[in-house]
Amino acid sequence: xxxxxxxxxxxxxxxxxxxxxxxxxxxxxxxxxxxxxxxxxxxxxxxxxxxxxxxxxxxxxxxxxxxxxxxxxxxxxxxxxxxxxxxxxxxxxxxxxxxxxxxxxxxxxxxxxxxxxxxxxxxxxxxxxxxxxxxxxxxxxxxxxxxxxxxxx
Amino acid sequence: xxxxxxxxxxxxxxxxxxxxxxxxxxxxxxxxxxxxxxxxxxxxxxxxxxxxxxxxxxxxxxxxxxxxxxxxxxxxxxxxxxxxxxxxxxxxxxxxxxxxxxxxxxxxxxxxxxxxxxxxxxxxxxxxxxxxxxxxxxxxxxxxxxxxxxxxxxxxxxxxxxxxxxxxxxxxxxxxxxxxxxxxxxxxxxxxxxxxxxxxxxxxxxxxxxxxxxxxxxxxxxxxxxxxxxxxxxxxxxxxxxxxxxxxxxxxxxxxxxxxxxxxxxxxxxxxxxxxxxxxxxxxxxxxxxxxxxxxxxxxxxxxxxxxxxxxxxxxxxxxxxxxxxxxxxxxxxxxxxxxxxxxxxxxxxxxxxxxxxxxxxxxxxxxxxxxxxxxxxxxxxxxxxxxxxxxxxxxxxxxxxxxxxxxxxxxxxxxxxxxxxxxxxxxxxxxxxx
Numbered sequence: 371x372x373x374x375x376x377x378x379x380x381x382x383x384x385x386x387x388x389x390x391x392x393x394x395x396x397x398x399x400x401x402x403x404x405x406x407x408x409x410x411x412x413x414x415x416x417x418x419x420x421x422x423x424x425x426x427x428x429x430x431x432x433x434x435x436x437x438x439x440x441x442x443x444x445x446x447x448x449x450x451x452x453x454x455x456x457x458x459x460x461x462x463x464x465x466x467x468x469x470x471x472x473x474x475x476x477x478x479x480x481x482x483x484x485x486x487x488x489x490x491x492x493x494x495x496x497x498x499x500x501x502x503x504x505x506x507x508x509x510x511x512x513x514x515x516x517x518x519x520x521x522x523x
Numbered sequence: 524x525x526x527x528x529x530x531x532x533x534x535x536x537x538x539x540x541x542x543x544x545x546x547x548x549x550x551x552x553x554x555x556x557x558x559x560x561x562x563x564x565x566x567x568x569x570x571x572x573x574x575x576x577x578x579x580x581x582x583x584x585x586x587x588x589x590x591x592x593x594x595x596x597x598x599x600x601x602x603x604x605x606x607x608x609x610x611x612x613x614x615x616x617x618x619x620x621x622x623x624x625x626x627x628x629x630x631x632x633x634x635x636x637x638x639x640x641x642x643x644x645x646x647x648x649x650x651x652x653x654x655x656x657x658x659x660x661x662x663x664x665x666x667x668x669x670x671x672x673x674x675x676x677x678x679x680x681x682x683x684x685x686x687x688x689x690x691x692x693x694x695x696x697x698x699x700x701x702x703x704x705x706x707x708x709x710x711x712x713x714x715x716x717x718x719x720x721x722x723x724x725x726x727x728x729x730x731x732x733x734x735x736x737x738x739x740x741x742x743x744x745x746x747x748x749x750x751x752x753x754x755x756x757x758x759x760x761x762x763x764x765x766x767x768x769x770x771x772x773x774x775x776x777x778x779x780x781x782x783x784x785x786x787x788x789x790x791x792x793x794x795x796x797x798x799x800x801x802x803x804x805x806x807x808x809x810x811x812x813x814x815x816x817x818x819x820x821x822x823x824x825x826x827x828x829x830x831x832x833x834x835x836x837x838x839x840x841x842x843x844x845x846x847x848x849x850x851x852x853x854x855x856x857x858x859x860x861x862x863x864x865x866x867x868x869x870x871x872x873x874x875x876x877x878x879x880x881x882x883x884x885x886x887x888x889x890x891x892x893x894x895x896x897x898x899x900x901x902x903x904x905x906x907x908x909x910x911x912x913x914x915x916x917x918x919x920x921x922x923x924x925x926x927x928x929x930x931x932x933x934x935x936x937x938x939x940x941x942x943x944x945x946x947x948x949x950x951x952x953x954x955x956x957x958x
Binding site: 473 | 566584603778
């Protein structure tokens, strides 16, 4: 599992297309907050939720396997028990990273992803980590644990 | 590469401030601006919806103030912090975010006088009741908790009583009842004590004192541990849609820094006791040397306490750094020093009454040459005061005694002058006091 600043930076710099499994279309839900934030910071968001045809101006797919173009990261907003099959799908579609959101920590899914050579992140919010490591979260007074003599790039 | 866990001396200089993205400025720039431009209407909407992080208006957040907030959060081992215009403003922000009419607080009796007044008078006006208990008795805290209790409040090192709080014991009592322990850690500062490591959930500071250290600038900070389970059913304001911020659920949306976001977006935004960027910058100049200064404050106070203890003109000395102080072992368990605050009483002399002792104490204060008679603490300068007639004047004698204030008590905030000079001034003032 990747959990240190340099690994998280590498993942967030290399993954530009993010499939968000369990993305809600309701504006006040955490998944919508996170996806909208990432979209505004230059990432392509691909919703995966059978309940909606479209979220955030992007077509929503029923399953990861239905997405007709390459996906870098699979970001999961689902209950822990639902994650292992999603991890297998992430491997099957050739994603580079499985990211389990804050509060989601399936060790089985983590093992599936890492065994297939994917990066794996657990129990972290993609928005909060991006804001922590590339600027923004600091302005909310949050302890980012970043100590550095270089400007943010 | 595993993340480095930096030491306090390093965090005091670096945490919360990397070189300015726009200019590369190494020292912290002062962003003296009320407002910040939006990139687009959509960016503005996202900022107001809290969907992206950024600055809108300096009443809510400001990059210079943020550097202080993150630095204090880092020094305390907390998740996040919010600054305020003064220590009292920080305390009010923490309590007003936590509490509403009908709620109850259990607080230590040994508190700064302004805090006693806030709890006993000002918050009572809004229907919030407080029960004051003996700071050294965990069972008294437990016994005072009611179904409506929503916070337990204390000072890690009482001002001016220097009562040492058994943080872990009181945190256990609070947590057993599903309540957060809120502590004021002003007197030890984060350099000597990290209450979160002992179980505290919210830490408040008057940054005016040791954090700034130079006696020039008012400020306060609220730090959140990030560990309190706000979804335990007692804090709907954290878990239900916020009527004050168009339906955001703070705990669900921001998780372990949800309380700080709520402080900022509900309380600071509405009541407006914001720290100015200039003040944040001035306080940060002090924070950079905090660990170094606290070492000397402790060493000087220890020497002053020993000097007073050995002097026949002195009736009593209260400094938990003294090995025979009843709370010395507890202090050493949770703090790396006893800080710079101590209290003593001038002896009445053979056949003298308590009124004589008080008169002598006042003569001591008025005879000092460079020790300053004022009511601040945590300055580079040595400061002396008589709490019963100043900081705790609004309390009656029973409340004063509960707050640890005795009629003849002289408080010294030992500064950073040379110890020989401090002892010289104390010696000559004592001579004048008993003459």
